[in-house]
Amino acid sequence: MRQSRILLINILLTGAFYVAGFVALGDSYPTIESSGEEIVDWLSANGTSARLYAWTAAFFSLGLAIFGGQISTLLPHPHRYIFLAGVLGFAITAQVQAWFWAGLAFHPEGLDPAVARTLFGMATYWGPLVNGSTTAMAVAVGALGFGASPIIPRWLTWISAIFFVEQALETITIFGQTGFIAPGGSMNIYLGGLIGFLWVAGVVRWAISRMNESA
Template sequence: MRSSTVLLSTTVASAVLYVAAAAALGTPPGATAVGDEVAGWFAGHATEVRIYVWCLTLLAPLAGTTVGLVRQRLPAPYRDVFLVGGITFVAETAVMAWLWGALSSHEATTTPATARALLDVASFWGPVLTGSTVTMLAPIVVAGWRGALGVPRWLTALGVVALVEQVVETITVFGRTGFAAPGGPMNLYLGAVLTLAWFTGLGVVLARRPAGEPDAPAPQEVVARS
């Protein structure tokens, strides 16, 4: 099977699984929910949480393959920075899924204080993950801006919007309540939708052309050498 076909397939499948995971989970307890509310929610949604974790488990190899095939189509040094971001994204998501799975394991006996504490740890996946997404976005945006990738302008523009949003979203580290709380709407809706749209667009666009030589110089470099 051609790598372009694999890239297109894994990109689309990754997007579908991410949306399916979010749909299965529904609306979890917010940052202001007390321990009793958190424990009660997990007691009533254990199956949905496990479906969520299962979707994320299936997502890992698909997203990892997409990252690897996208890297193959990038010039140096952008590809290596992108790869670092992609690896940490998958790894951090796996750790977050462990915590959600653990909370669904003994939902009937987990104490309210324990449930609240573990959910707080899992919720900080959102704020911390912005470091990984910025590491993925930045090299692509810079390469696209410099004309080193030959991608459509709309994709570069979307990347700029997503990158700016992710940089601003780092403030959720300090959030307590509301829109900017860890694991709140800024993490789970605004940032997730923008980043997912960009990641999916990137995979689809690059899948429509054959993989080039990874060490091929950018157009500006060719002009400079001639």
């Protein structure tokens, strides 16, 4: 099977696991604004959903690792190392925050609300902190669009620049407490997720062309 086809299949499956994880949680899952009692009540009623979310995170991280390995081979030094470090940072962050969800849901009936809120808050901060990894991914690719002999097309350079700026601005959710800029809130999940999906689609499109040319 061609590398380009493997890349396409892998990224589609990876995206599917990412979306499936949030679908599993439903629309009533707790947020950074939830009280300890609300978190414990949700975990008591939705333990299976939390564990399913953690299960999808494992395969999401696997897909990211494959994606990172394939794309990095197309990049020159040191860009490939910066890109791969960003991808692995993203994958590890996804695993860590997912095991908090699964761990909290294992025996929620005896969980102290204050402890639950503290541990859940730690997991929720994956949103702003993963931006350190995503900005590394974006800058590693975007920088290839500059200079006398750019490697990537101008449209991908612009998408990478937009993705980098948005993700860098998204770090302000570290200081947010409620609403759009709360950690793990709409800015992290929806705005960042949408732009991230568009950027990944652009990278995959460019990579498939490069792979097919080499083949």
